[in-house]
Amino acid sequence: xEAQIRTxxxxxxxxxxVPTPEERAELLLLGxxxxxxxxxxxxxxxxRTWQNRLSQREEGGEHKRADIFPDPKKVRKCPxxxxxxxxxxxxxxxxxxxxxxxxxWTWRGRARAYVLVFIHPGSRRVYASASTLSPTHEWxxxxxxxxxxxxxDIGVEPRFLIRDGDMLYPKEKLADFWxxxxxxxxxxxxxxPKANAFCEAFIGMLKRECLxxxxxxxxxxxxxxxxxxxxxxxxxxPHNGIGMNNExxxxxxxxxxxxxxxxxxxxxxxxxxxxRDAA
Numbered sequence: 001x002e003a004q005i006r007t008x009x010x011x012x013x014x015x016x017x018v019p020t021p022e023e024r025a026e027l028l029l030l031g032x033x034x035x036x037x038x039x040x041x042x043x044x045x046x047x048r049t050w051q052n053r054l055s056q057r058e059e060g061g062e063h064k065r066a067d068i069f070p071d072p073k074k075v076r077k078c079p080x081x082x083x084x085x086x087x088x089x090x091x092x093x094x095x096x097x098x099x100x101x102x103x104x105w106t107w108r109g110r111a112r113a114y115v116l117v118f119i120h121p122g123s124r125r126v127y128a129s130a131s132t133l134s135p136t137h138e139w140x141x142x143x144x145x146x147x148x149x150x151x152x153d154i155g156v157e158p159r160f161l162i163r164d165g166d167m168l169y170p171k172e173k174l175a176d177f178w179x180x181x182x183x184x185x186x187x188x189x190x191x192x193p194k195a196n197a198f199c200e201a202f203i204g205m206l207k208r209e210c211l212x213x214x215x216x217x218x219x220x221x222x223x224x225x226x227x228x229x230x231x232x233x234x235x236x237x238p239h240n241g242i243g244m245n246n247e248x249x250x251x252x253x254x255x256x257x258x259x260x261x262x263x264x265x266x267x268x269x270x271x272x273x274x275x276r277d278a279a
Contacts, residue, residue: 098116116128129146145177210229228266228267260276
């Protein structure tokens, strides 16, 4: 076959053969039927050209060249409002989640630990689960139940849960559970971390300010570090976000102006909390 094609190319006097739309469609069908062997069988055009034509057909390129367009009723509609506007309009009734990953050392060696983090954007309060080496569907559902009780304790009624497209999530079970809680699960588009900016920013902050300074020896060690830092974040750490005005998330916190200044350290000095002794 290769010898015949070389002979035909010499007779035609050109190295490039441009197939007609009908011939291109036939080549695509024959190539798909050949499967992986098409790489060795196709010679009338290069294998890369065949791949490009295949991807164009999947994206509707062949239909566009033939002036055939999809039914407008089947075209995916754009959202009625921008994502930023939607998020800021539902800060008080929205929660977001994402996985925090940290390598730990166990008696078996190095392993990847997972922590499921939830944040309420309206109050910036955070819930961090206990860590695990195997984030199964049952484990994720248990953390969802724990978060539901945590939200009830802080007086938040969620209407939306923002998550990414991680395959670890039990899609249907998770959606059914939060639907029962009156919330809708919204999956952000692929490769769009800014769509889940609140949770991504918190995880980055936790790593920079705390976790990157530690070599974790087991899950208990990691849980202690995360639990201590999250408690500091939720109760004593000043926040400089938009509209936060260097405030502390604890509603019962009161500024003291009288007394000697003292310093309380945790995690070997990674966390420092300054206070005034009562007069």
